[in-house]
Amino acid sequence: MFPAHIEEYVRPTSVADALAANARYEDGEAMFIAGGQSLMQAIKSRMARPRCLIDLQAIEALKGIGFEQGLRIGAMTRYVEIAGDERLRGAYAALRDAAAHVGDRQVRNRGTIGGSCCWNYVASCTPAVVLGLGGTFNLVAASGARRAVPASEFLIGPLETARRPDEMLESVAFAPVAGRAGSAYRKWGLLKDALPVVGVCVQVTLDAAGVCTAARVSLSGLSAGAQMATAGDAALVGSKGEPAALERAFAAIADSADVQADKWASEAYRQQLIRTLGADVAATAFARAVV
Amino acid sequence: MQTVKITVNGALYEETIPARMLLVDFLRDRLALTGTHVGCTHEGVCGACTIHLDGEAVKSCMMLAVQADGHAVTTVEGLARNQELSVLQKSFREHHGLQCGFCTPGILMNMTDFLARHPNPSDEEIRQGLIGNLCRCTGYVHIVKAVREASKTLASTAG
Ligand SMILES: Cc1cc2nc3c(=O)[nH]c(=O)nc-3n(C[C@H](O)[C@H](O)[C@H](O)COP(=O)(O)OP(=O)(O)OC[C@H]3O[C@@H](n4cnc5c(N)ncnc54)[C@H](O)[C@@H]3O)c2cc1C
Ligand code: FES
Ligand code: FES
Numbered sequence: 001m002f003p004a005h006i007e008e009y010v011r012p013t014s015v016a017d018a019l020a021a022n023a024r025y026e027d028g029e030a031m032f033i034a035g036g037q038s039l040m041q042a043i044k045s046r047m048a049r050p051r052c053l054i055d056l057q058a059i060e061a062l063k064g065i066g067f068e069q070g071l072r073i074g075a076m077t078r079y080v081e082i083a084g085d086e087r088l089r090g091a092y093a094a095l096r097d098a099a100a101h102v103g104d105r106q107v108r109n110r111g112t113i114g115g116s117c118c119w120n121y122v123a124s125c126t127p128a129v130v131l132g133l134g135g136t137f138n139l140v141a142a143s144g145a146r147r148a149v150p151a152s153e154f155l156i157g158p159l160e161t162a163r164r165p166d167e168m169l170e171s172v173a174f175a176p177v178a179g180r181a182g183s184a185y186r187k188w189g190l191l192k193d194a195l196p197v198v199g200v201c202v203q204v205t206l207d208a209a210g211v212c213t214a215a216r217v218s219l220s221g222l223s224a225g226a227q228m229a230t231a232g233d234a235a236l237v238g239s240k241g242e243p244a245a246l247e248r249a250f251a252a253i254a255d256s257a258d259v260q261a262d263k264w265a266s267e268a269y270r271q272q273l274i275r276t277l278g279a280d281v282a283a284t285a286f287a288r289a290v291v
Numbered sequence: 292m293q294t295v296k297i298t299v300n301g302a303l304y305e306e307t308i309p310a311r312m313l314l315v316d317f318l319r320d321r322l323a324l325t326g327t328h329v330g331c332t333h334e335g336v337c338g339a340c341t342i343h344l345d346g347e348a349v350k351s352c353m354m355l356a357v358q359a360d361g362h363a364v365t366t367v368e369g370l371a372r373n374q375e376l377s378v379l380q381k382s383f384r385e386h387h388g389l390q391c392g393f394c395t396p397g398i399l400m401n402m403t404d405f406l407a408r409h410p411n412p413s414d415e416e417i418r419q420g421l422i423g424n425l426c427r428c429t430g431y432v433h434i435v436k437a438v439r440e441a442s443k444t445l446a447s448t449a450g
Pocket of ligand 1 (some may be wrong): 076
């Protein structure tokens with residue numbers, strides 16, 4: 001069999017029970033399994049050898065999308081549900097862009113926003129989008145202690161997050177956005193909807209006259225993992241999204257980003273992708289900024 | 292070892308299995324339902340093992356069988372009714388939607404779910420829907436045609 005021996009499989013129905021099961025094992029010996037679309041690869045290749053798997057599928061409190069204070073997405077909410085939720089417009093539209101093009105429809109039927117961010121694969125879409133939209137990760141520990149960690153602190157680097165071994169991710173939250181805001185995400189991969197060689201997420205806030213008052217740009221696909229790119233802010237803020245301003249912004253980002261060549265793409269090719277995708281994504285974000 | 296109850300193609304199976312058994316191995320080795328294929332090793336990219344879990348297309352090599360405990364699974368063996376092939380299966384035969392046939396069970400399962408949710412798809416939508424299924428033989432042209440023609444047949448017989 002591909003996977004190594006797994007001693008125990010449990011399917012708790014509450015967060016507290018899941019954390020209690022996790023606490024029965026030494027750090028890292030028990031693992032949560034969400035959609036399994038990353039973890040099963042690791043388990044089959046024996047890169048991960050959990051003694052216990054804690055399946056989160058039956059914990060209803062971890063599922064769903066709510067708009068009570070800004071936006072809150074349960075960790076076990078699947079790509080298919082995010083991609084299909086028409087309420088994710090304007091400031092949050094980039095989440096749908098990303099979810100709709102992760103892998104393929106079979107992967108989207110299983111994979112979750114929580115699993116993707118807790119795995120934080122070097123070339124992945126959701127972590128960069130949550131970072132770009134200024135999201136916060138809500139964690140809960142076996143003791144019941146809760147903490148909210150900003151994406152910029154949670155996403156440490158490829159396959160590394162600030163989650164402690166005794167913690168579970170409950171939800172990803174986004175503060176309410178005042179005024180007109182729009183966002184978008186697009187990636188380029190070697191195959192349609194494959195992992196990003198480069199992906200760009202843009203969120204802009206506009207004033208009543210349509211002038212940009214704040215911009216957030218993040219990148220996926222680079223060797224350091226999901227990262228913010230601020231070099232274009234000066235060109236974006238104060239503009240109305242004119243093509244010349246967008247070009248200037250993403251030329252600055254392409255020049256300053258820490259871009260490395262690998263077997264998929266040269267440095268120059270990645271920089272060109274940042275320029276081309278970036279201007280296009282930013283234009284979409286401006287167009288989506290709704291009242 | 293753990294005892295699971297999984298409904299497969301309408302029949303309830305109660306089996307005692309190790310937690311590490313993949314769902315695809317449960318179907319093939321335990322239940323001898325070998326229509327579900329294994330095309331890749333651990334990446335989960337080929338789609339040959341696609342089945343329905345509670346009516347949704349998923350890759351059965353990317354799940355453990357214990358995760359399907361209490362759920363309903365449909366495999367390619369469950370598509371025909373009373374010895375009669377489904378509209379999509381007939382369309383694949385008629386429009387040469389397969390050559391070696393290795394990818395076909397997974398494609399049929401994915402596209403059966405796809406057509407239930409997208410009754411009138413464009414060719415572009417069909418191609419998007421097929422991203423998770425690799426076919427090394429056909430070049431996809433006849434697969435797309437078979438799906439498109441099946442959607443028309445389903446529409447004309449629906450009302
Ligand atoms: C064919 C294929 C194509 C793909 N294409 C893309 C793509 O284009 N873009 C992209 O971004 N990704 C892609 N992926 C990866 C996919 O996004 C995964 O679904 C995702 O990375 C993991 O989410 P999951 O729910 O499946 O988590 P799992 O695989 O179940 O878990 C991943 C990790 O997170 C931990 N975990 C899960 N939930 C929690 C929680 N609530 N609290 C604490 N820890 C938790 C698990 O213990 C595990 O370590 C692809 C995968 C496949 C198989
Ligand atoms: S065997 Fe290839 S995706 Fe499952
Ligand atoms: S028909 Fe041979 S792989 Fe598709």
